[in-house]
Amino acid sequence: MKRYQTYIDGKWTDAASGKVFETSDxxxxxxxxxxxxxxxxxxxxxxxxxxxxxxxxxxxxMTATARGRLLRKMGDLIAKHAKHLAEIEVRDNGxxxxxxxxxxxxxxxxxxxYGGLADKITGQTIPVDxxxxxxYTLKEPVGPCVFITPWNSPLMLVxxxxxxxxxxxxxxxxxxxxFTSASLxxxxxxxxxxxxxxxxxxxxxxxxxxxxxxxxxxxxxIAKVAFTGGTATGARVNELAARTFKKxxxxxxxxxxxxxxxxxxxxxxxxxxxxxxxxxxxxxxxxGSRLLVQESIHDKFVxxxxxxxxxxxxxxxxLFETQVGPVTTPPQYQKILGYIDIAKGEGAKCVxxxxxxxxxxxxxxxxxxxxxxxGVNNKMRIAQEEVFGPVLSVIKFKDEAEAIQIAxxxxxxxxxxxxxxxxxxxxxxxxxxxxxxxxVNTYRAVSFTMxxxxxxxxxxxxxxxxxxxxxxxxxxxxxxxNAVGGGGNPFVMKTASNS
Ligand code: TXE
Numbered sequence: 324m325k326r327y328q329t330y331i332d333g334k335w336t337d338a339a340s341g342k343v344f345e346t347s348d349x350x351x352x353x354x355x356x357x358x359x360x361x362x363x364x365x366x367x368x369x370x371x372x373x374x375x376x377x378x379x380x381x382x383x384x385m386t387a388t389a390r391g392r393l394l395r396k397m398g399d400l401i402a403k404h405a406k407h408l409a410e411i412e413v414r415d416n417g418x419x420x421x422x423x424x425x426x427x428x429x430x431x432x433x434x435x436x437y438g439g440l441a442d443k444i445t446g447q448t449i450p451v452d453x454x455x456x457x458x459y460t461l462k463e464p465v466g467p468c469v470f471i472t473p474w475n476s477p478l479m480l481v482x483x484x485x486x487x488x489x490x491x492x493x494x495x496x497x498x499x500x501x502f503t504s505a506s507l508x509x510x511x512x513x514x515x516x517x518x519x520x521x522x523x524x525x526x527x528x529x530x531x532x533x534x535x536x537x538x539x540x541x542x543x544x545i546a547k548v549a550f551t552g553g554t555a556t557g558a559r560v561n562e563l564a565a566r567t568f569k570k571x572x573x574x575x576x577x578x579x580x581x582x583x584x585x586x587x588x589x590x591x592x593x594x595x596x597x598x599x600x601x602x603x604x605x606x607x608x609x610x611g612s613r614l615l616v617q618e619s620i621h622d623k624f625v626x627x628x629x630x631x632x633x634x635x636x637x638x639x640x641x642l643f644e645t646q647v648g649p650v651t652t653p654p655q656y657q658k659i660l661g662y663i664d665i666a667k668g669e670g671a672k673c674v675x676x677x678x679x680x681x682x683x684x685x686x687x688x689x690x691x692x693x694x695x696x697x698g699v700n701n702k703m704r705i706a707q708e709e710v711f712g713p714v715l716s717v718i719k720f721k722d723e724a725e726a727i728q729i730a731x732x733x734x735x736x737x738x739x740x741x742x743x744x745x746x747x748x749x750x751x752x753x754x755x756x757x758x759x760x761x762x763v764n765t766y767r768a769v770s771f772t773m774x775x776x777x778x779x780x781x782x783x784x785x786x787x788x789x790x791x792x793x794x795x796x797x798x799x800x801x802x803x804x805n806a807v808g809g810g811g812n813p814f815v816m817k818t819a820s821n822s
Contacts, residue, residue, distance in 0.1 A: 333522025376523025736778025
């Protein structure tokens with residue numbers, strides 16, 4: 324079995340405890356690698372290394388242009404190893420090779436884009452209301468950062484944080500999910516080391532959330548925590564980080580409405596509903612898990628939806644023809660089956676799936692059949708709580724007003740979809756829906772250029788786009804008095820009279 328080491332201060336190392344834990348292939352259920360089980364001692368080393376690298380040595384001395392060049396080199400190396408990195412991800416999280424390979428091939432763009440932005444970070448000169456003053460702002464990196472990331476898109480979600488953070492001049496400690504540590508450790512060897520990123524700039528500690536995540540989040544030398552994961556864990560991370568006034572960005576869960584109006588193009592909208600919930604086996608924060616369908620097309624829509632969903636080819640995620648793979652983790656598998664029982668108990672009607680998929684059905688360990696419930700009322704738990712699996716709740720609505728009311732009657736606000744041919748309807752809905760993203764006649768599209776993040780319990784801050792760099796910067800105001808001579812009462816600064 325492959326045995327990984329972790330990477331702290333530019334050196335490969337075992338955990339201080341000497342312990343390792345197994346990482347398993349969700350398709351076979353078999354362990355395939357051993358990962359260091361880090362604890363507070365490793366967190367301490369990694370945070371100190373990141374703090375040292377931030378304050379002294381080659382990193383703070385590097386020009387922004389050189390940082391940009393380094394980011395672009397990392398992008399080239401990711402492109403070179405995209406296939407290998409995707410295969411490792413599939414082995415660890417069971418998502419489809421078609422999706423993970425598309426992600427690792429696309430990922431270099433983040434490093435190119437933020438590499439390009441690194442030397443375009445500028446402050447302003449500001450005309451203040453005091454005579455004889457020259458005032459300007461500097462944009463400075465916030466400091467050493469901690470990233471805590473989940474198992475569903477491991478390298479992609481690291482990249483959304485890492486590329487803007489490095490462009491800004493920060494250093495980082497990354498804690499990947501205990502279920503999917505391998506691809507990041509491969510990335511450290513094939514990309515970070517190979518590109519020549521100075522020691523201490525990017526550190527990794529592997530292990531379990533409460534054991535190694537909490538010491539990172541509370542470490543006094545860390546200035547910012549960027550977290551992607553479940554809402555309950557996000558709340559805990561936010562509370563812990565607040566004690567030492569760290570900046571925090573959170574990308575949390577969702578229960579996104581995907582809204583089908585009667586003037587949608589039916590075939591396209593059905594495909595949008597399918598990929599919204601069954602792609603990635605429903606294990607995405609933006610899953611369109613509440614399908615709102617207008618009453619007048621409801622029956623026709625559901626009939627077509629069930630027909631297409633029933634044709635899904637379940638199987639080995641390493642094969643390009645597979646359409647639905649396994650669930651990534653055993654607890655997640657149990658959680659999904661639990662929600663299917665909850666939905667049945669609440670009186671929702673199961674029109675497709677509704678349980679584990681057997682080997683004869685292309686399934687096996689940790690497979691859940693694509694499942695569709697109709698007759699769902701927005702007050703039910705199956706409509707309000709994140710399942711994070713291939714389970715769709717269909718909710719009927721009468722008109723635009725009711726669609727808006729149902730869409731917004733939820734604690735979350737991450738994604739949303741609107742399917743219509745009317746420009747008036749599309750723009751009106753985009754304005755009324757309380758969510759960080761509204762997709763019209765498309766779903767699940769993301770780009771390095773477009774801000775991404777949540778309203779309400781779906782998170783704080785934005786990733787992607789030029790805006791994301793702001794999350795890794797702080798503003799310093801510089802006041803220069805260039806008047807000749809002082810004079811006046813020294814106890815009352817004349818320029819401070821209206822401060
Ligand atoms: O996530 P956790 P889990 C949702 C989804 C899923 C649920 C639970 O609904 O069913 O969350 O999944 C680290 N201090 N999402 O349990 O716990 C943990 O080690 C510091 C949505 O896998 O949030 C991992 O690295 N860190 C989501 C990371 O937090 C802690 C993606 C995420 O794990 C910690 C994944 C602690 N006390 C799940 N406890 C999305 N937004 O895409 C755990 N961690």
